[in-house]
Amino acid sequence: MRGTLYSKIVEEMKAKIASGVYKADDQLPTEAELTERFGVSRVTSRRALEELEKEGYIYRIQGSGSFVKPLGRxxxxxxxxxxxxxxxxxxxxxxxxxxxxxxxxxxxxxxxxxxxxxxxxxxxxxxxxxxxxxxxxxxxxxxxxxxxxxxxxxxxxxxxxxxxxxxxxxxxxxxxxxxxxxxDNVDGTYQAVSHLTRLGHRKIGFLSSVSLESTSSVLDRYFGYCQALKDAGIPLDCRWVHLDGRATIEERGRDRFFEELLELYVSEGVTAVQAENDLVAASLLNRCLDGGLRVPEDLSIIGYDNNPLTEHVAVPLTTVGQNFxxxxxxxxxxxxxxxxxxxxxxxxxxxxxxxxxxxxxxxxx
Structure with a gap:
């Protein structure tokens, strides 16, 4: 339908209904008014109204005109x-x-x-x-x-x-x-990071491909990470928190992103990382192995989701299982x-x- 003359009328009427310009039971412009407004034929205007009726946006009353159909009806x-x-x-x-x-x-x-x-x-x-x-x-x-x-x-x-x-x-x-x-994403990373603290890790990173503001599930996972550190008496160090990795990779390249990330982990003595999900965790694990870092001896890694791939990567991933x-x-x-x-x-x-x-x-x- 996109690009046809009548589609322009349909799309504009849909937008006005969605925005509330035309409310439930309001009358829409007549065929003649649409013809004049859009500079099209009467046949085109009629077809646009028929399409709106077919899709459930309007109802038509013989001799009275076209009206916005209430969603409930x-x-x-x-x-x-x-x-x-x-x-x-x-x-x-x-x-x-x-x-x-x-x-x-x-x-x-x-x-x-x-x-x-x-x-x-x-x-x-x-x-x-x-x-x-x-x-x-x-x-x-x-x-x-x-x-x-x-x-x-x-x-x-x-x-x-x-x-x-x-x-x-x-x-x-x-x-x-x-x-x-x-x-329960807060509890998920709380369980995971608490597991790491019980294993003796004190410098624990958090790695996400998206920003906290964009994805509520990742925000909750970050909150769980922070709470587990607090309850273990470990101060939160934002240098070890890396967010919106996807944007950084697009800007600077995947190789450079992971190279600089692992250099930071090594120089700061980070010994464990909680990843946003299993795909991010698997990417980090592969980069560690490619760069000569041992998992888990040099860096422990935990994912999230219990994706089937977690059992089949070079080092099977500890993860948090969701009940999808x-x-x-x-x-x-x-x-x-x-x-x-x-x-x-x-x-x-x-x-x-x-x-x-x-x-x-x-x-x-």
Whole structure:
């Protein structure tokens, strides 16, 4: 549709509905008014209004015009028409947990008379935004949403105000009144770093590929790291905390980033590192081995997620296991309880995690 004459009308009307310029039951411009405003034919204006009606944005009354359709009314019509569909939005299907989310949600929903539709944004902001905007209007009775990053606050706030059933997984946004189902990330790194302190490590780094401000799960993991150090009587040293590594790598190159990082660890006597996730931990481990550092003799490393790769790297990684299946199952239960019992969920629900000890950690030499 992009690039056609009528699509320009459709996109502008959608934007004005989403921003509140046109509210529920407000009348939209007539075919004649759209024709004059956009300099198109009457046929083009009519087709634009038909497309908006088809997508569930408006309803039309013969002889009166076109009006913005309230989301609640559309949702009820669609639920009655196509059944009990719950939609899951994820960045992509991979082995870092999303398949666990899908299995957990799908199996629970199937047992309770619902079914799951899965939609991938492929880490595309515009595609994710479009899914959030259109799925409720195309028949999804509720959304389970794994955000790739902070954003789309306008659409999410609109859904929240309308009490549309939506729950986040993996992350939460403090500024929005939307519930979430997450791993207990604070406790996860608290367990991991406490394990390192019991092994005698005193200089423990924290390594992340993203900034704390961008990802709530990583922020919580950082808080757990800090609390474990404090409880062990170890002062926090920010020289050993490295954040937003991805941006630095893009600016200066991967080789230089890891070379300077390992030089710092050696010069400062850092003997252990808590990584944001298993992929970051595995990258650090491989760079250590390439550079002649022994793991765990010279540097103990802990990841996060219990990704399948953790057992198959050169030195099997100690990590924190998340229960992705339970997160998916609980998120499905939350939205169905909302639908069936009006149990609106605004809370952060935490799923327990577990330290998985392997060969990448050892007592301080």
């Amino acid at each position: 559309f949702q009820k019509e669609q639920t009655a028409r196509i059944g009990k569909m719950i939609s899951l939005i994820i960045p992509e299907e991979d082995d870092r947990g999303t398949m666990g989310y899908i299995r957990g949600a799908s199996e629970w929903l199937n047992k309770h008379g619902y079914f799951l539709s899965v939609h991938q944004s492929n880490y595309d902001d515009s595609k994710e935004r479009n899914l959030l905007d259109t799925l409720p209007r195309r028949g999804a009775s509720a959304l389970i949403y794994y955000p790739r990053a902070q954003g789309n606050f306008d659409i999410l706030h609109k859904l929240s105000l309308e009490e549309y059933p939506i729950v986040m997984i993996d992350k939460h946004f403090e500024s929005l009144s939307i519930g979430s189902v997450e791993s 299946y339970e997160i998916g199952r609980k998120a499905a239960a939350v939205v169905v309880d909302w639908l069936e019992h009006a149990a609106v969920c605004r809370k952060r629900l935490k799923i327990p995690v577990k330290l998985v000890e392997r060969e990448s950690t050892a007592k301080r030499a």
